[in-house]
Amino acid sequence: MAKPRAFDVTTLPGFTFVAILAFVLLYAPIVTLVIYSFNGGNSVNQWGGFSLQWYAVAWQNEAVQDATARSLIIALWASVISTALATMAALGTTRRGRFKGQTVIYVIINQPLMVPEIVTAVALLIFFSSVKIATGYTGLGYLILAHSAFCIPFAYLPIRARLEGMDTAMETAAADLYATPWQTFRYITLPLLLPGVIAGAMLAFIISLDNVIITEFVKSAGQDTLPTYMLGQLRRALTPEVNAISTALLALTVVILTGFVFVTKKRD
Amino acid sequence: MSTKTPGRSKGLNGWLLSTPALVLLVLAASGPLIIVAIYSVLEKGDYSGVRWILSGDGWFGVLFQRDIFDQTVSLADANLTIFWRSVKLSIMTTLITFAFGLPTAWFIATRPPKARAFWLFLITIPFWTNLLIRTFAIMEVIRNQGILNTALIHFGLISEPIQILYTDTAVLIGMTYVYLPLMVLPLYAAIDRFDFKLIEAGYDLYATRWQVLRGVILPIIKPGIIAGSILVFIPSLGAYVTPRVLGGGKNMMIGNFIELQFGQGQNWPLGAALSTVLLLIVLVSLVVYTKASTREGPHG
Numbered sequence: 001m002a003k004p005r006a007f008d009v010t011t012l013p014g015f016t017f018v019a020i021l022a023f024v025l026l027y028a029p030i031v032t033l034v035i036y037s038f039n040g041g042n043s044v045n046q047w048g049g050f051s052l053q054w055y056a057v058a059w060q061n062e063a064v065q066d067a068t069a070r071s072l073i074i075a076l077w078a079s080v081i082s083t084a085l086a087t088m089a090a091l092g093t094t095r096r097g098r099f100k101g102q103t104v105i106y107v108i109i110n111q112p113l114m115v116p117e118i119v120t121a122v123a124l125l126i127f128f129s130s131v132k133i134a135t136g137y138t139g140l141g142y143l144i145l146a147h148s149a150f151c152i153p154f155a156y157l158p159i160r161a162r163l164e165g166m167d168t169a170m171e172t173a174a175a176d177l178y179a180t181p182w183q184t185f186r187y188i189t190l191p192l193l194l195p196g197v198i199a200g201a202m203l204a205f206i207i208s209l210d211n212v213i214i215t216e217f218v219k220s221a222g223q224d225t226l227p228t229y230m231l232g233q234l235r236r237a238l239t240p241e242v243n244a245i246s247t248a249l250l251a252l253t254v255v256i257l258t259g260f261v262f263v264t265k266k267r268d
Numbered sequence: 269m270s271t272k273t274p275g276r277s278k279g280l281n282g283w284l285l286s287t288p289a290l291v292l293l294v295l296a297a298s299g300p301l302i303i304v305a306i307y308s309v310l311e312k313g314d315y316s317g318v319r320w321i322l323s324g325d326g327w328f329g330v331l332f333q334r335d336i337f338d339q340t341v342s343l344a345d346a347n348l349t350i351f352w353r354s355v356k357l358s359i360m361t362t363l364i365t366f367a368f369g370l371p372t373a374w375f376i377a378t379r380p381p382k383a384r385a386f387w388l389f390l391i392t393i394p395f396w397t398n399l400l401i402r403t404f405a406i407m408e409v410i411r412n413q414g415i416l417n418t419a420l421i422h423f424g425l426i427s428e429p430i431q432i433l434y435t436d437t438a439v440l441i442g443m444t445y446v447y448l449p450l451m452v453l454p455l456y457a458a459i460d461r462f463d464f465k466l467i468e469a470g471y472d473l474y475a476t477r478w479q480v481l482r483g484v485i486l487p488i489i490k491p492g493i494i495a496g497s498i499l500v501f502i503p504s505l506g507a508y509v510t511p512r513v514l515g516g517g518k519n520m521m522i523g524n525f526i527e528l529q530f531g532q533g534q535n536w537p538l539g540a541a542l543s544t545v546l547l548l549i550v551l552v553s554l555v556v557y558t559k560a561s562t563r564e565g566p567h568g
Contacts, residue, residue: 010378010464010467014371015371015375017371018371019376022448027390030394030401030402033401033405036408081292085289088288089285091285099282101283105283105290108293108298111297112297114498114550116505116546117508118527119547120297122526122530125530126303126304126536127299127300127303148296206396210396210398210399212400212508213523227398230401234404234513243404250397250398253397261389
């Protein structure tokens with residue numbers, strides 16, 4: 001390694017090797033799963049040539065269609081609600097100087113990150129099952145409510161990070177030029193904050209779409225989302241159909257992420 | 269409309285803006301936890317649920333079991349095994365993800381800005397990919413007819429497939445795999461803010477690479493290390509999906525055991541007590557982490 005090149009202070013021995021290894025290990029299983037979803041055979045164990053048959057099977061499966069629609073509805077609601085609330089909370093906790101009780105707000109907001117999901121799930125099972133009996137309502141509202149709540153910290157973190165990284169000089173300048181607080185927010189803070197808000201909403205959307213445990217405990221009969229449907233399928237055996245659904249969901253994630261990167265790049 | 273009101277009204281604004289989020293969180297996250305604590309001291313219902321009679325049975329059941337026939341009391345070995353497995357696997361997961369995560373985060377943070385975005389994107393794809401899908405993917409690799417065993421047999425390293433699936437090792441591999449991005453991202457955030465001139469200064473003062481790593485880099489990125497460890501350790505401890513899929517029902521962790529009490533076990537008070545124990549463990553580790561990060565100042 002003793003090349004005539006200048007000594008690079010940022011390299012540490014072995015780090016690059018481990019990093020590349022980590023990337024290979026991260027992607028190898030996913031790539032395997034994707035390849036096997038195109039398996040023409042009837043079993044996950046034997047390669048039966050390239051085929052799209054399992055995608056067709058999944059596509060025509062009504063349970064899968066239902067679960068997909070339900071997943072998307074819940075994720076949309078949850079990301080809109082949690083991002084709106086998280087943006088307000090982030091503004092409240094970063095833009096007003098330190099105030100009494102701020103730590104309490106942090107703790108409550110980050111609580112879903114801290115508490116193991118299974119505990120929250122059990123807590124919601126107990127709570128919502130009583131509410132279901134009391135009100136008779138068994139709709140998607142509970143799932144939307146629960147998803148919105150645990151998405152808040154995921155939306156909050158990037159928004160707050162963005163706010164903290166933002167120079168307040170522009171806002172101060174706006175205020176000095178007699179902008180009202182609302183004008184300052186509308187024309188200065190919000191545009192600057194937008195990448196953070198989008199990032200927060202994306203994170204919330206994917207986190208909601210991804211959720212298994214809380215959904216499994218909170219859902220009423222016949223309210224499977226895509227992940228709980230897949231988990232249910234696994235009780236029997238791993239089928240190529242589940243591989244196909246996984247790959248489709250993976251593709252959706254990659255598409256959303258790519259679009260997101262594209263949009264935020266344009267704004268810079 | 270005044271923007272320069274000091275003190276009290278600032279606090280009020282902070283609270284006001286945060287209130288909607290707090291209400292939702294208290295309603296659908298924090299509040300129900302209190303109900304769990306209450307259920308842990310109630311009497312078990314006939315099929316599921318509880319009777320509103322104060323009882324210590326739930327908590328008693330965490331550590332002890334009573335023989336059905338002669339009512340003798342003994343330590344609940346099965347429960348202790350599950351607790352030990354959970355703690356052990358979670359600590360190991362945290363350590364392994366750190367061993368892989370630090371170089372990975374470092375690698376990303378030291379790329380040129382344009383390349384950095386690309387590598388970061390590569391790490392966020394697995395991060396945002398459904399946990400269940402990633403668990404399925406790992407299952408595909410380590411099962412007996414999976415590519416790992418097939419490759420090992422193909423190269424003549426083993427003659428029979430190694431049984432990895434449905435063992436603790438499978439759960440450990442799975443958790444390391446699914447939680448690695450949770451370690452990399454906060455570490456990356458910390459290293460990204462790192463001032464590399466400090467390393468230069470370290471080398472100028474004749475520090476070795478190891479001394480620079482230990483004395484300069486690690487103390488400065490410590491908040492990232494702590495954040496990453498918490499983000500990995502806590503979901504590991506309460507992991508439900510990965511042990512269920514890769515442990516195959518036998519290699520349960522606390523999360524699965526809790527679920528069992530609310531499902532087949534039909535012992536809600538025990539399940540609630542176990543949940544409370546899990547909460548307490550998390551609380552203690554958070555306090556330890558906070559103490560560790562505040563006691564040692566920038567001088568380590």
